[in-house]
Amino acid sequence: MIRRKLSSDWEHRTGGLGGPWEVWRADKLRNHYNVPWHPVELPHSYNGYDALDPDAVYYQGPGWYRTKLEMDNPYPGGRTLLHFEAAGQRADIYVYTWKVASHTGGYDEFVVDITEAAACARGIERYGGKVPVAVACDNSRDLETIPSDASDFHLYGGLYRDVHLVYVPAISLARVHIEPETEGLARGESGCVVRVRGELYNPEGREDGLRxxxxxxxxxxxxxxxxxxxxxxxxxxxxxxxxxxxxAPRLWSPDDPYLYTCEVALESPHGKTALTERFGVRYFRFEKRGPFYLNGSRLLLRGTHRHEDHAGVGPAMTEAMIREEMRLIKDMGANFIRLGHYQQSRHVLDLCDELGLLVWEEIPWCRGGLGGESYRQQCRDMLTAMIGQHYNHPSVILWGLGNENDWECDFDEFDKDEIRRFMKELHELSHRLDAGRLTAIRRCDFCKDIVDVYSPSIWAGWYRGIYTDYEASSLAASREADAFFHMEWGADNLATRHVEKPYTGFEFIPRGDGTRTDERDGDYLLTGGEPRVSRDGDWSETYFCEMIDWVLKSQERMDWLTGAAQWAFKDFATPVRPDSPIPYLNMKGVIERDFTKKEAYYVFQSYWAAKPMVRVYGHSMPVRWGDEGETKTLKVYSNCEEVELFLNGRSLGVKKRNSQDFPCAGLRWEAKLSAGEYEVRALGRHRGETVEDTVRFTYQTEKWGEPAKLELTAERVADGRIYVEARAVDANGVWCLDASAFVRFGLAGDGKLLDNLGTVRGSRLVQLASGRAGIYVDPVGGARAAIPVADFVTAGGPAAAKPGGRSGGPAGTGIRPRSVVSVKAEGLETAFIEI
Structure with a gap:
């Protein structure tokens, strides 16, 4: 087998064509017909930028890709294949104008055999012997496909995962499954049987002998x-x-993700092929109405969720981006991840195996109801593909069959009995395909008795109730399912928004008995319905950190709990939230869409991480405010046994960590502050190791009135960008530190706003966070486009940038770019600054 990744030499056109001939017609009629194609590298999505456009709904429709391939299959009589790791959401594949295959489903892998088409395709002579290949992707709305357009994520279009050219002999290995039989290990036996199964690819039905x-x-x-x-x-x-x-196999676990390698070789008169697969040995169980056990020991599942989504590229994340994201999840201390709400990249599953992250992976039967036979067949096909393609990953313990299937919207009829019947069919299909793993769904109470593991909706402190309801509501829900596993909890939070006293809802939100904390249809809206923190709260990092702190300390003492997973690890784009502080963004992440960590990341580390850490709260809070001499709390999140805090070099004392001492596990100090500058340094000590962290802030005692104007500043950073920041001030020029109005940035001149990234520094329409908002500018953007957006959205994000001097033009041009950046807000005069 010979495999070549097809990353470069592609061209793309967003929009429809009259037919596949139009892909190539301009090459024949060069002076008479021009179709706007532009070069791209794979992975690529044509929604990478418009998904976060605040002024338009993202494009859903066809998008074309084309390339010309040099082919040289070394196997006599061999087969030539195109292996697509995904294509969203439907794809037609053409060799020149010959349609060779179609695929429905935007998340599973598929293989297309182009052997005959490549051998006799018209047009090869025109391209110097290269084979012209075109792919028509389409993410148009279609109620008879999954996932529903009502889902809380974008249905991206494009070739947003890798594509490979593969040569195989006439008879080859198509797939290998490895199954460790671990029932004996669970009974205390010393070893286990491992079975290796294989499937052939033999499209011509050849009968030659094999070894x-x-x-x-x-x-x-x-x-x-x-x-x-x-x-x-x-x-x-x-x-x-x-x-x-x-x-005596070495068992796979989150602390020791031990992997074996299985090499299967097939030899025939047509040639030799081999497949190498990794596997692990582990066994698990969900105790009835009790905790989760891995390899015979209780393990509290500490998890998060992942969407395939990133600033500037949408789902088209490179392998390096994926690796960085998964490393951040593991370093946070997680041992579990739910891949919502669809089959994800093979790179993700490989990294879960390597890093030690247990997995719930699911098909995208998400919201909307239940369609007809083609709809159901797609569910069956995607479940079959997901299980078959990810069978060997020891990280996977649960196959998800659906999400929020009680959410009615796509069809005239909503038949609960029919949904139950189909859910049971999928449950039985899953167990036929894989007897060693369990099935699961989230939020569909009328199907909770069908699957092996169930998660109800519990959003204490966000969509319903207050966060101190968490334990009571979880316990009540656990009594209604044999295997309870809490998926999805958390809160939206705008990065860099901090408050001195967060809105908690304790005084205003009706509680009842504290057990009704489920999200209901419409609760995600910011208007209407009952009082709730999601509607009435401040969406601050401050509140989010306190909620997390309460939930995690509660989970530590819930000895019956299998585990829970916070929703979601990273902010992500969604078409159903146009009125978010960053429009079209689900903002429940503990990191931003470009990997910039929020304060919440460190709260999780303080409970979950093994490596000693310490974090003073407020790194993105440059100003605190209050009265002169007011007593303020200085908060530290750490997993160290003890922490000493210093304020402007003076020790405020040592405190011992106690996870049940809320907030901050007892690591909080009181200090009277006067107007001025402060440095807070925390020194953590843990089993002979020391770690430290420092924060500097200004304490403002000046009172402010209503915002009267916006003030703009600009500074260049080391990578060539210019950071422009707007601050709301009152009539006396005092910074309004609680201002939260929407502001809109604009630009005229040579540069380009680096916007539509879905971050607090990469959105042209955004709410003020603690009275400020900013955006990065490429000073030589537009026609010259010296700095690609993708260069700014890799690991580290804007935090890596350092201030520098004033921007110049492109090297060697002698041109000084000139731009004017504007910012406006309703009721305020537009402000301008030249950069």
Whole structure:
């Protein structure tokens, strides 16, 4: 097998065509017909930028890709394949104008055989022997497909995962499944049987004799088992190739994600191919109405969720971006992740195996109801594909069958009994395809008895109730399911918005018995309905950190709890939230859309991380405010045994950490502050190690009135961008530190706003956070476009930028770019600054 990733030499056109001939017609009629194509690299989505456009709904429709491939299959009579890791949401594949395949479903992998088409395609001579290939993607609205357009995430279009050109012999290995049988280990036996199964790709039905060999190696590369067959005839379907006993296997776990390697080689008169798969040995169980056990020991599942979404590129994340995101999740201390709400990239699953993150992965039957037979067949097909493609990953323990299937909106009829019947069908299909894993759904109470593991909706302190209701509501819900696992909790929070006293809802929100904290249809809206923190609160990082602190300290003492997963790790784009402080953004992340950490990240670390850490709250809060001499709380989040705090060099004393001492596990100090500058340094000590963290802030005692104007400042940062910040001040020029109005940035001249990124420094329409908002500008953008947006949205985000001198023009041009940036807010005069 020979595999080549097809990343470069692609062109793209957003929009429809009259037919596949128009992909190539301009090459024949060069002077008469021009179709606007532009070069792209894969992965690519044509919604990477418009998903966060505050002034328009994101594009849903066709988008075309084309390339010309040099082909040289070395296998006589071999097959030439295109392997798509995903194409959203539907795809037609053409060799020149010959349609060779179609695929429905934007998240599972599929393979297209182009052997015959490539051999006889018209147009090859015109392109110097290269084979012209075109792909028509389409993410148009269609109620008879999943996921529903009512889902809280974008249905992205494009080739947003990798595409490969693959050469295989006439008979080759299509897939290998590895199954450790761990029932004996659970009973205390010393070893287990591992079965290796394989499936052939033999489209012409050839009958030549085959030889198969299997080699298993441990993590250090030592061979632990091998098997070789004599000559055998080709077979159909999945067949057992080898079975061996693995004595005293090293068990896979989040703390020790130990992986074995299985190499399966197939030899025939047509050539030799091999597949290498990794696997792990582990066993688990959900105790009935009790905790979760991995490898015989209780494990509290500490999790988060992931959407495939990133600033500037949408779902088209590179492997490096994915690796950075997964590393951040693991470093936060998580041991579990739910991949919502669709099958995700193979790179994600590989990293879950390597890093030690247990997984719930699900198909995108999300909201809307239940469609007709083609709708249901797509559900079956996507479940079958997900299980077959991710079967070998030891990280996966749950196959999700749906999400919020009680959310009615797409069809005239909403038949609960029919949904139950189909859910049961999917449950049984899952167990036929994979008897070793369990099924799960979230938020569909009338189906909770069908699946193996159920998560109700519990949003204490956000969509319903207050966060101190968390334990009571969780306990009540756990009694209604044999295996309870709490998916989705948290709160929206605008990065860099801090308050001195957060809105909690304690005094205003009706509580009842504290157990009714489920989200109901419409609760996500910012108007109407009952009082709730999501509607009436301040959306601050301050509140979010306090909520997290309460929930995590509560989970530590809930000895019956299997676990819970916060929603979601990173802010992500969504079409159903146009009125968010950053329009079209779900802002419940503990990091921003460009990997910039919020304060909440460190609250999780203080409970979950093993490596000693300490964090003084307020790194993105440059100004605190209050009365002269007012006593203020200085908060520290740390997992250290003890922390000492210094204020302007003076020790405020040492405190011992106690997770049940809310807030901050007892790591809080009181100090009277006067107007001026302050430095707060925390020194954590843990088992002989020391860690420290420092924050500097200004304490403002001047009182402010209503915002009267916006003031703009600009500074250049080391990577060439210019950061423009707007501040709301009153008639006396005093910074209004609680101002939260929407502001809109604009630009005229040579530069370009780096906007539509869905971050607090990358959105042209955004609410003020603690009275300020900012945006980055490429000073030589537009036609010259010297600095690609993608260069600014990789690991580290804007935090890595350092102030520098004034911007100049492109190297060697002698041109000084001139731009004027504006900012306006309702009721205030527009402000301008030249950069």
């Amino acid at each position: 198969v060999s299997v080699v298993v190696r441990d993590r250090e590369g030592r061979m632990v088992a091998e098997s070789a067959s004599g000559q055998t005839a080709p077979w159909a379907g999945m067949r057992e190739l080898a079975a061996f006993r693995l004595e």
